[in-house]
Amino acid sequence: MKRIKVNLDKQSSLSHEIYIGHNILDRMGLVIAKSNLAHRYSVITDSNVSALYGEEILGVLKEVNVKADLIEFPAGEASKNMETVLAIVRELINRGIDRSSALIALGGGVTGDITGFIASIYMRSIPCIQVPTTLLAQVDSSIGGKTGIDLPEGKNLLGAFSQPQSIFIDLRFLETLPDNEFINGLSEVIKYGIIDDVDLFTLLEEKSDAIRCRDPHILQAIVERSCKIKKAFVEIDEKDVGLRRILNFGHTIGHAIEAASGYTISHGNAVSAGMIASARISEKMKHLSSEDRGRIQQLVRAVGLADHIPASISTEGIIAKTRTDKKKEGDSIHFVLLKKIGMPFINGSVEEALIRETIEELKK
Ligand code: ADP
Ligand code: ZN
Numbered sequence: 001m002k003r004i005k006v007n008l009d010k011q012s013s014l015s016h017e018i019y020i021g022h023n024i025l026d027r028m029g030l031v032i033a034k035s036n037l038a039h040r041y042s043v044i045t046d047s048n049v050s051a052l053y054g055e056e057i058l059g060v061l062k063e064v065n066v067k068a069d070l071i072e073f074p075a076g077e078a079s080k081n082m083e084t085v086l087a088i089v090r091e092l093i094n095r096g097i098d099r100s101s102a103l104i105a106l107g108g109g110v111t112g113d114i115t116g117f118i119a120s121i122y123m124r125s126i127p128c129i130q131v132p133t134t135l136l137a138q139v140d141s142s143i144g145g146k147t148g149i150d151l152p153e154g155k156n157l158l159g160a161f162s163q164p165q166s167i168f169i170d171l172r173f174l175e176t177l178p179d180n181e182f183i184n185g186l187s188e189v190i191k192y193g194i195i196d197d198v199d200l201f202t203l204l205e206e207k208s209d210a211i212r213c214r215d216p217h218i219l220q221a222i223v224e225r226s227c228k229i230k231k232a233f234v235e236i237d238e239k240d241v242g243l244r245r246i247l248n249f250g251h252t253i254g255h256a257i258e259a260a261s262g263y264t265i266s267h268g269n270a271v272s273a274g275m276i277a278s279a280r281i282s283e284k285m286k287h288l289s290s291e292d293r294g295r296i297q298q299l300v301r302a303v304g305l306a307d308h309i310p311a312s313i314s315t316e317g318i319i320a321k322t323r324t325d326k327k328k329e330g331d332s333i334h335f336v337l338l339k340k341i342g343m344p345f346i347n348g349s350v351e352e353a354l355i356r357e358t359i360e361e362l363k364k
Pocket of ligand 2: 140188251267271
């Protein structure tokens with residue numbers, strides 16, 4: 001089991017460890033038992049993950065005499081709302097969970113977001129341990145302390161920065177992940193290669209077949225590198241006001257595609273198309289070579305992610321959504337562009353006409 005330390009400013013939050021390995025739940029139990037973090041734990045999980053791993057995690061905790069129970073909610077992004085939060089909170093109260101207790105989020109990004117959010121407000125906040133079970137949650141959403149829920153008005157509109165107490169990434173969870181969910185997470189891994197680590201990008205190119213077959217050694221290597229990259233950005237810019245925006249590469253257009261499709265396109269496929277769009281815009285503005293743009297497109301295809309935008313989604317709809325992106329400042333859209341693979345920069349003045357032309361090209 002590898003350990004990665006996330007070093008954060010003590011005044012705003014606590015530094016914590018990320019543990020990564022294959023089959024690490026037993027060791028997780030020992031670490032939790034030794035930590036004396038809480039008298040009792042509530043594992044929050046969705047219906048799918050509960051059926052697969054609920055009993056097992058309770059068994060692991062019981063083995064080391066850690067008192068724990070489990071609360072389940074219906075799987076799916078549709079659960080990421082205030083009703084689910086209130087239902088879980090009432091259950092916590094009924095079961096006598098108090099300030100000497102802690103939560104364990106067992107599941108994908110939805111579970112991590114809901115549980116982290118509840119932990120940040122329940123009885124003025126209690127600790128939360130993240131145990132991500134999807135690739136997307138393991139390499140991205142469980143790290144960084146962003147928690148929250150969706151409102152009818154938009155996604156992630158209510159939430160808090162609240163760092164987890166620790167993060168346990170067991171690669172064994174990936175074995176049961178449906179193919180589309182696995183590929184969904186690869187989009188963020190490719191993003192890390194593009195924005196920070198050309199060696200990771202090259203590894204992904206060389207091993208794309210092994211990755212699709214979920215070779216455990218390759219998975220360990222790419223998850224570990226992804227976590228190190230994400231945590232480094234979080235350490236420098238915990239509250240997402242500066243450098244962390246680089247992590248938004250491919251997401252301005254990606255989020256707009258997702259929203260304009262009425263969320264019928266997955267985050268991974270929207271971001272992969274968004275990354276290709278950003279690479280094309282970088283090329284058109286003479287920052288990026290056509291060779292590097294081609295490599296990005298090729299890798300996206302090789303892992304089975306979308307390299308185009310469905311013609312049925314209106315270009316004007318996408319453009320309108322980029323204008324309402326939360327990350328927008330005043331009137332200028334901050335785009336993450338590329339000089340080369342591994343070298344991103346932020347540009348505040350991408351012409352709307354260029355975005356429109358690029359989206360149209362990606363529909364062909
Ligand atoms: P994400 O992690 O992509 O943000 P979710 O939390 O909604 O999104 O997880 C995606 C789907 O995968 C959900 O239906 C969830 O129940 C399911 N799931 C999560 N982890 C696993 C796993 N290890 N094995 C099988 N299914 C899983
Ligand atoms: Zn993303």
